[in-house]
Amino acid sequence: DAGITQSPRYKITETGRQVTLxxxxxxxxxxxxxxxxxxxxGLRLIYYSAAADITDKGEVPDGYVVSRSKTxxxxxxxxxxxxxQTSVYFCASSDYAKRPTYEQYFGPGTRLTVT
Amino acid sequence: QQQVKxxxxxxxxxxxxxxxxxxxxxxxxxxxxxxxxxxPGKGPALLIAxxxxxxxxxxxxxxxxxxxxxxxxxxxxxxxxxxxxxTYFCAASYMNYGGSQGNLIFGKGTKLSVKP
Numbered sequence: 700d701a702g703i704t705q706s707p708r709y710k711i712t713e714t715g716r717q718v719t720l721x722x723x724x725x726x727x728x729x730x731x732x733x734x735x736x737x738x739x740x741g742l743r744l745i746y747y748s749a750a751a752d753i754t755d756k757g758e759v760p761d762g763y764v765v766s767r768s769k770t771x772x773x774x775x776x777x778x779x780x781x782x783x784q785t786s787v788y789f790c791a792s793s794d795y796a797k798r799p800t801y802e803q804y805f806g807p808g809t810r811l812t813v814t
Numbered sequence: 815q816q817q818v819k820x821x822x823x824x825x826x827x828x829x830x831x832x833x834x835x836x837x838x839x840x841x842x843x844x845x846x847x848x849x850x851x852x853x854p855g856k857g858p859a860l861l862i863a864x865x866x867x868x869x870x871x872x873x874x875x876x877x878x879x880x881x882x883x884x885x886x887x888x889x890x891x892x893x894x895x896x897x898x899x900x901t902y903f904c905a906a907s908y909m910n911y912g913g914s915q916g917n918l919i920f921g922k923g924t925k926l927s928v929k930p
Contacts, residue, residue, distance in 0.1 A: 739922065741921055744917055789857050801848070802863075807855075808855075808856075
């Protein structure tokens with residue numbers, strides 16, 4: 700049971716390049732999330748998805764694009780990477796049907812450095 | 815109103831001592847308050863959670879105390895161990911399903927170090 704996986708785990712890219720971070724979950728959870736974690740800011744929601752083909756913005760969506768064509772995948776794309784997007788990115792999933800825990804399951808993270 | 819304020823930013827405790835982390839919120843619509851634990855190089859994982867209809871929830875050495883009138887909640891770690899050294903995040907949410915109201919709002923985290 701793989702759970703939730705992210706790839707790559709580490710990525711270095713140059714300013715202006717497009718980069719895609721992948722997220723895959725094996726639980727068929729309906730909800731998926733992308734967060735970024737920065738010192739002093741905690742976890743901030745970038746985008747989330749309630750189901751395949753349904754996505755919505757979170758707190759810090761600018762500069763990011765998401766898609767969800769299949770329930771199990773939720774890629775995050777930085778269309779033109781900037782140094783301010785250097786961060787650790789976490790994907791998470793949740794099965795809202797499992798009341799009342801409302802638990803989100805996090806992946807291991809992707810450390811992205813933009814030079 | 816959507817913020818969750820967490821303190822302290824860092825905490826050093828001796829082995830066997832009590833670790834206390836505090837969080838405060840403004841939005842009275844929040845009705846679900848989880849704590850997440852994150853070890854270095856790992857993703858956060860749910861530790862314990864509480865709903866505002868109870869004032870305290872205990873799971874092993876971990877206890878959430880909840881003060882609805884003060885809009886505050888705290889995590890107490892009894893008999894703290896070096897293995898508890900991690901970053902702890904409080905969070906808050908509505909227990910609705912679907913739409914933005916269901917999302918977790920995280921505090922900024924507390925880095926706990928338990929010294930042997």
